[in-house]
Amino acid sequence: MIEIKNDRYYAETHEWILFEDDIAYIGITDFAQSELGDIVYVESEEEGELFEQGEIFGSVESVKMASDLYMPIDGEILEFNEILADEPELINEDAYENWIIKVKVTNPDQQNDLLGVKEYQAVIDEE
């Protein structure tokens, strides 16, 4: 079963975003990890860089495919989850526990553009 958590928001490109005040954690969904299969590499752009909503901030690769990661909102990368550099397979084990980047949110209004659980469920039902 594909899990969708109700404590966070989603993007159509299968990232999740969990807000904590003006900070947010971004990762990929359970559906995304399941589609990718065995994840063998995760990378992100440099800490301190600013990205706009929809820009590519990194990538995740499995044995069989490479996939870009898109910013669900505008923000500055504060931290890459270094543990994923050595153990990218943790995302397969728990996609919601293992965030990829921590960002400083620069445009909180964009929260309204994101998908809730039902809307994201509809996105994966279509795929």
Next chain:
Amino acid sequence: MKQTLLYESHQKLNAKMVDFAGWNMPLQYTGIKDETLAVRKDVGVFDVSHMGEIFVSGKDAAEFLDYILSRKISDKNPALTNYAFLCYEDGGVVDDLMVYQLNPELFMLVVNAANTEKDFAYIQEVLADFPKKSGVLVEDRSDIYGLLAVQGKDSLEPVQDALANVFPDLGLVSKLEELKRFRQMHLPLEEALLIISRTGYTGEDGYEIYIPQKYVVSLWDSILESGVKPCGLGARDALRLEAGLVLYGNEISEQINPIEAGLTKFVDLNRNFVGSKMSETYRYKIIAIKATDRSIPRENYKVFYQGEQIGKITSGSFSPTLNKGIAFALVSPELPDDAKTVQIEVRRKQADFLITETPFIQF
């Protein structure tokens, strides 16, 4: 979409299914990594029943095959399975295939699932102009046979157990004991044949079992009961690449002939056969490369040498056995033979890759 007789078995195992050349096939069961490693360390089983079986028979069948295939089959030891190419006049590849001599007037060609219909039509077309066509019969028997591949160093025992379980009266245990690498054995089974060869597409020891379809499910179940891990097409592709084996449509195709792909040893030149003109062209070459960092090469990524684009990746993957990226690339023949590295554009950055020998892994 077409499916094999094991479709329900795959579903029960929660396989992730994928459309492969019009067939709904298992991509993976538990994961490409652990399936690949199971075959490398112990044993795994693949349902490859989608592959095509084209039978060529008659008193002039051997002569016809000599004419349409890249190898002079009539010269070969009939106990061996031979890898060969079916080519167009210019040497472009229609398909790569395995040839089984079942008796001096009966041969089985095992072809890629995606190409079965094309191959069959092409062989008929060449036959129509063959002087001794009345002595040759070509039949597509893909619907009669299922095919299971048991691969890995621990293959023998589960294959013996499973076949003894399904066919207790055929004395297969001792016959399998005697079957050497790359050889085949066969015996009549009702209206068809049971064909077993000690071959595969992984580089490992193992067996390929061609079996009339009504026995496929019970053979599959018996093999799984022996503790063999079911493996999907994802692992199959990773395994064949690690073993340095080419894939039709990637390293060989209508545009890339066997000599360009570095497969001259599977071509008996200097004789009259369809495709003998392949030695007249040398438009590209295929090289094998491996990553020097964590970059993973993927199909169609660009390849550079001294700042110039010289080609592209034809097959690329993360190698679960080596824990790094490996690939085949199609490049200009002008790339010097003593070149050591090329660069691959991986997501807008260039990464160094070492030119290497195949197979990528040690057996």
